[in-house]
Amino acid sequence: MALSDLLARAGNACEFCGATADLAAVDVPPAGEIALCPVCREDVPADASHWRCLEGAAWSAEPVVQLAVWRKLGQLAEPWAVEAREGMVLSDEVQGWTEVAGAVEHRDSNGVLLVQGDTVVLIKDLVVKGANFTAKRGTAVRRISLVADNAGQIEGRVEDQRIVILTEFVKKA
Structure with missing residues (x-):
């Protein structure tokens, strides 16, 4: 238009x-x-x-x-x-x-809607299975991807590793 x-x-x-x-x-x-x-x-x-x-x-x-x-x-x-x-x-x-x-709506720990490409912050330390490191609370995860069939999961890069993160452990930045 x-x-x-x-x-x-x-x-x-x-x-x-x-x-x-x-x-x-x-x-x-x-x-x-x-x-x-x-x-x-x-x-x-x-x-x-x-x-x-x-x-x-x-x-x-x-x-x-x-x-x-x-x-x-x-x-x-x-x-x-x-x-x-x-x-x-x-x-x-x-x-x-x-x-x-x-x-499928992805919402952070506060209930805020997450969309593809958002930046989120971890609200607690997360042990990353199989990657031998802990993602620390306060870490910003930029340009997240949404898991299409699971509203409780997003994907993002932490320490150059692509990981799955539960939405209950993040807040929108």
């Missing part, structure tokens, strides 16, 4: 918070694109309470916005975000996208 068409659909405002400055298109596969302000494009805005705007955006009539809000709420460990996500009324189309994309 052309940026001008996207901005017209969005009413020249961020589709999460309503801001009007410096809007840009953000891809939300497989649904399309949404218009977001610079703050909403950040993974971690300076003021985490900014994400409360998602409570209102969850009621958007646009399926692509619904999907983007549903995904973002799943990345937040706040009780209000969990409640807002569970309370969303999704169209059949969006429900289908969430079931395909979220057939």
Whole structure:
């Protein structure tokens, strides 16, 4: 979709918070694109309470916005975000996208949704079987891979070894 068409659909405002400055298109596969302000494009805005705007955006009539809000709420460990996500009324189309994309959801020890490529931190020392070393608490594991059929496991490199890590022993960085 052309940026001008996207901005017209969005009413020249961020589709999460309503801001009007410096809007840009953000891809939300497989649904399309949404218009977001610079703050909403950040993974971690300076003021985490900014994400409360998602409570209102969850009621958007646009399926692509619904999907983007549903995904973002799943990345937040706040009780209000969990409640807002569970309370969303999704169209059949969006429900289908969430079931395909979220057939197996990987969550860290705090319940935060993990996605392919995230960085996680180990929350306890882990003895790595067969590799003769211990992965120390506080170790950052970058660019994780998700184990497709097991929500409790991710893969990552620690000390140049590719290992399987249980999600209960990591937190999203």
